[in-house]
Amino acid sequence: MSLSLRRKMIPWWFAAPGLVWLIVFFAVPIFNQISVSLMSGDPEVGFELTWSFSTYADAVRDYHTQFLRSIGYAGLATIIDLIIAFPLAYFIAYKAGRFKGLLLLLVILPFFVSQVMRTASWQLILNDQGWAVARMQDLGIVSDGGQFLATGKAVVFGIAYNFLPFMVLPLYATLDRIDRRLIEAASDLYCSRFTAFRKVTLPLAVPGIFAGSLLVFIPACGDYINSSILGSSNTTMIGNVIQSKFLNVLDYPSAAALSFILMGVILLGIALYGRVLGTKNLTELAG
Amino acid sequence: MREDRARAERALEESLETAFAQRSSRRSFVGRSAGAMLLAGGLGSFLSACGITGTATKNVEALRAEAERVNHPKVPIGNWVFANWPLYMDKSVLKDFDREFGGKVKYVEEINDNNEFFGKVRQQLTQGRNIGRDIVVLTDPMAAKWVRSGFVSPYDKKNVPNAKNLVPNLQSIGYDPERQFTLPFQSGAVSLGYDIRATGGEIKSIKELFNPKYKGKTTMLTEPYDSASTVLIMQGKDPAKATLDDMLGAIEYIAEQNEKGQFRRFTGNDFTTDLTKGNVAIVLAYSGDMVQLQADNPNLRFAYAEEGCITFTDNLMLPAKVAHPYAAETMMNFLYEPEIAAKLCAYINYISPVDGIRPILEKSDPEIAENELIFPPDDVRKRLKLYPSLSTSEEQTMYEAMAKVTGG
Known part of the structure; x- marks a missing residue:
């Protein structure tokens, strides 16, 4: 092999592990599932590729409710997480001093327990006769004699709880990295603290908000654990439908088609969101 | 120190620059990666172009004939795998088994749901490959599906003499009238x-x-x-x-x-x-x-x-192409010894399919022996119905x- 060829190959060698990973664990499964989504048949005789695009149309027709619900729940949970996580991340980054590390550890500590266990624990805490629901009744969040579990509220709450750290960590990373001198400069130029926050801190935190929202919204859209543990038959999300299609009904084409529609919808959503917040933000955060 | 580091960094930069001398622009790099991905995709669709094999009824008669001739010689137990539901075993029974028969059972609590577990091993089963488990425990309708699809191996009754202790009402079931492929674990x-x-x-x-x-x-x-x-x-x-x-x-x-x-x-x-x-x-x-x-x-x-x-009954079964049938049969036989079955019953509290454990429990664990959920009274037994x-x-x-x- 000539020297120049060998040199040309070097970047490929660098990229090789990542590429192999992408091909084996992303490209192959994706294309495989695309072809599954275009198959038809039944579990008894098997499924064959027949380019049956109607599966997609049927999936949208039959499950648009669950799609919309998933997007709604995931969106609400993302907003709730943003509202909770921003002040928290701000506090950790600016005010926590030597407790920073400890507080960050506390944020991720629940992750040492499996998500199913954590969610099932909420099922115990939020029981109808429990203290938590009684307080929510006092506050008017739950109607008197009403319940919190097996409702959409419980599912949104569960998602928000489970994905909160995904919002806190990128927000913290961005806020912590903001050059404090910029804020000082703002106050030197007679900005009030609020204006400095609004005109300096917040815009610089946008990459964190963007990354955090994606990290919460994307997995939340496909989540099925919260709905199956905290919800009812009226709170089913698209993840539950895909799971049941795949494992119980053994309708692999529909399951695959639903997954791709979900992926498409999410990609579209992200593209729009990126437009609004500026697409470079993610790469800026990574840099 | 600092100078050394700067020099090292410069050297690295230079070498990288040379490496990228004919730098593929990011775009062309991405383009080529996409090409590679397309190639992989082609492979993917090639793989799946074969389709997904169905679970159509196999020749059950052939399987039954195989069951008539089955002969699993006695071999050392070795390492083998028992897949079961969570909280469905007194682990000391497993230790006793290893001690008595040698070898080492790898006991995996991986079956949380019949359909989910089937989804996990379906591909190997339909392709006629070994699934790496020697005993699986599946509930009636799923057990029936495995039998009619030929996903099971018959067990050698000579190695399971204790199967004679199976309670009369379970000795035959529609999908396996002679219990050639399934042996009740608990009901x-x-x-x-x-x-x-x-x-x-x-x-x-x-x-x-x-x-x-x-x-x-x-x-x-x-x-x-x-x-x-x-x-x-x-x-x-x-x-x-x-x-x-x-x-x-x-x-x-x-x-x-x-x-x-x-x-x-x-x-x-x-x-x-x-x-x-x-x-x-x-x-x-x-x-x-x-x-x-x-x-x-x-x-x-x-x-x-x-x-x-x-x-409902959960059944002990040997999957098709089972690797350690003798170990699995020895375990089935062990679980059908009344003393062991009684111990298990006292621990997991389901209805045991093994005859003769009640007198043992009356002595060791009278409360269990009196429990109607574990020993349904006769009038209840008459009202028990089977799945469609x-x-x-x-x-x-x-x-x-x-x-x-x-x-x-």
Whole structure:
């Protein structure tokens, strides 16, 4: 092999592990599932590729409710997480001093327990006769004699709880990295603290908000654990439908088609969101 | 120090620059990667162009003939794998087994759901490959599916002489009349669990699950084999003889009730939380789970419904192309020794299929021996009903209909 060829190959060698990973664990499964989504048949005789695009149309027709619900729940949970996580991340980054590390550890500590266990624990805490629901009744969040579990509220709450750290960590990373001198400069130029926050801190935190929202919204859209543990038959999300299609009904084409529609919808959503917040933000955060 | 580092960095930069001398722009790099991905995609579609093999009925007769001739010679036990449901084994039984017979059993609690587990091993099974487990424990309808699809290996009865201890009513079952492929592990019943404080009295009939008095205060099982069959029993039909249409009719009934808000939610084994926490009054329950709940809270009751109730059996089975049949058979035989079966029963509290354990438990564990959930009285035994037998595509239709009701 000539020297120049060998040199040309070097970047490929660098990229090789990542590429192999992408091909084996992303490209192959994706294309495989695309072809599954275009198959038809039944579990008894098997499924064959027949380019049956109607599966997609049927999936949208039959499950648009669950799609919309998933997007709604995931969106609400993302907003709730943003509202909770921003002040928290701000506090950790600016005010926590030597407790920073400890507080960050506390944020991720629940992750040492499996998500199913954590969610099932909420099922115990939020029981109808429990203290938590009684307080929510006092506050008017739950109607008197009403319940919190097996409702959409419980599912949104569960998602928000489970994905909160995904919002806190990128927000913290961005806020912590903001050059404090910029804020000082703002106050030197007679900005009030609020204006400095609004005109300096917040815009610089946008990459964190963007990354955090994606990290919460994307997995939340496909989540099925919260709905199956905290919800009812009226709170089913698209993840539950895909799971049941795949494992119980053994309708692999529909399951695959639903997954791709979900992926498409999410990609579209992200593209729009990126437009609004500026697409470079993610790469800026990574840099 | 600093200078050294700067020099090193410069050197690295230079070498990288040379490496990228004919730098592929990011775009072309991405373009080429995309090409590679397309290639991989081609491979992917090539792979799946073969389609997904179905689970059509294999030649069951050939399998039965194989069962007649099966001969698994006695070999050292070695390392072998036993796949079971969580909390379904007294681990000291496994230790005793290893001590007595040598070898090492790898015991995996990986079956949380029949369908989920099947999904995990389906591909190997349909391709006729070994699934790396020597015993699996599957519930009747799934066990039936494995038998009719040829996903099982017959076991050598010569190695399981204790199978003679199998209780008479389970010695034959529709999908395996001579028990050539399946041996019951434990049984249980599907019927009514309730909190007597919430109901204000004893509950006897399945109709109470649908009583408007308990609107929103009941739960139903997601599994149509359990819930729809129970509805059929309430309607006076024998689920064992039920057709797909009967099941669909029962699911339709469940759907109507659900629309009226009768059920708080659909559950699997997790009906226990809603019941113990007082969120609901009556649930459709598995008897085995109720034994433990009652031990903690005597107000929780289980009733074998007067109309009858479904009994399910989880079966020990050897998957097709099993690697260590002799080890698996030795374990099956061991589990059918009355002393071992009694020990297991006292631990997991399900209905044991092994005859002759009650006298042992009367001495060692009288409370267990008296428990009607573990030893159903004779009049209850007469009311126990079996699941319907449906083909794989009928099953699919049934699950599809049920999924529409449960929202999935």
